[in-house]
Amino acid sequence: MTIANAILEARNLKVIRGGSLLVQVPSLTIGEGETLSLIGPNGAGKTTLLQALSYLMRPSAGEIIFRGEKVGGSYAILEYRRKLAMVFQEPLLFDTTVFENVASGLKIRGLGAGRIRQTVTEQLNRFGISHLGDRSARTLSGGEAQRTSLARAFAIKPEILFLDEPFASLDPPTREGIIVDLGKAIAETGTTTAIATHDRNEALRLSDRMAMMDGGKIVQIGSPSDVMNRPTDEQVAAFVGIETILNGRVRGKRGGSILVDINGKEIEAVGDAEAGANVVLCIRPENVTLSLPSAASATSARNVFPGRVGRITPLGLVFKIEMACGFPLVAYVTGNAVEDLGLREGKEVTAQFKATAIHVINKSSV
């Protein structure tokens, strides 16, 4: 995938600290105005990559190219840092008022008091904290503090904004409000943004592209729907919320589908692979429907399997149902469905999912 209007590029980037390779990214391009999310488990290298991209951490090898110029080469590091802004998980505010905090980047750049006042006022309004201007940063709640930190970042009108798990230490309602305001701020200003998060839903909501990281490498990059629905390997699949990941062997083809042997059961999936190939089938739990054995006949789904309900876990609005159908299968159903079907441990049900709802990873070709 080539990005036409690249603002930032990393080439052959390596970060080695204490003898271990923390990040290795042969190539990464961020396009002007896009929001790229870095997702992945803790320790995947998201923070390190952000710090290397922002040149807060000197890469051990490789280069960072900002608008066609090499940072630390033809482009001075300080000058580059003055084009970017960074927000961390901790608000990291200064021990002064909210106003002064938001003004700090502008003061560092030596702007006049009049312009500072105007810009700060704008940003305080944008993040809904104009009433807190004179408050000491020590007295803020977590949400107010992170809003101040975001306002401070936007105040310098960055050409690229780096966000490192900015919502991770906030409670859900606070986080929700801030995500909405941040999304608006990014959209209104058109600021190019790179955000690291371990929460795939945050990433889904904010980003134009997603990069999945693991072990210091970018293992998959693409549109959010690509990464979420068509993961390139099992680890990505598990991370993006695919609960059922099955290893099998292709028995044969039928039309545009393949027939896959999983523990002696046959699953039909839309995809392409030669007979005998080893494949991984990924099934999102939202795409599995359950019914009582008697009612299961009238369906267009190719894959219909009787099974026994195992563990039932409430997940807020939906319930996670783990089943044994000759292979493990996970479905999400609503509370109503749990009641209607009388779901409980040991209950016999019929599970079904469409051949099109399965993502096939061809292991032989990897």
Place this chain on the structure above:
Amino acid sequence: MDIILEGIRQAFILLFTFDPEVLGITWFSLKVSGTATFISLFIGMSVGTVVALTQFPGRKFVVSLINTGMALPPVVVGLFVTIFLWRNGPLGFMEILYTPAAMILAQAIIATPIVTGISLAAMQQLPKKLRLQILALGATRLQMVRILIREARLPLLAAVMAGFGGVISEVGASIMVGGNIKGYTRVLTTATVMETSRGNFDIAIALGIILLIFAYMINLVLTYVQQRERPR
């Protein structure tokens, strides 16, 4: 018991009538210890900041030296300053033994490790990521150090107070290098020692009360600093 009560009564009379001798000694103590603290502030804060913000081989060793220096016994400092300033000592040519200059020198040597150690701790207490945040805001090295010092201003104030508290209350070095010469090198502590040995408890208690007031004020500031929270 009478001797104590009478001593305290007399002491308050001396204090509230602004006895010129007590006042003179107090003022001179403040001058000597204040100057010494001021000198230690420059050295201590610079060294403390540099050690806190940089990595170099042997850093742990340097930190351990500084921490040891914080517990430097004043009499040992007094001993070595005396030897150095002795007529045929290495710095004897300066001819400052038994002068206020010698006292300031000795007290600065005592206060500097205290100020250095506490400054170092104050700068290290700031979150590590704060430095990254400041750099990400586009700060130069110098701007970063300025901001960090501003962020650590209260603990740094504590460093100053602790340094001052250490030297205004020490007696060993002052008496050895100053000699407790009346109207010239006599300070609160050396005067207290002398008056006590003479049995002049009223003056000794008055001087002691003044020292206690200083100690209280210093600790009031320290307590305030300790109880204050950093922003998130």
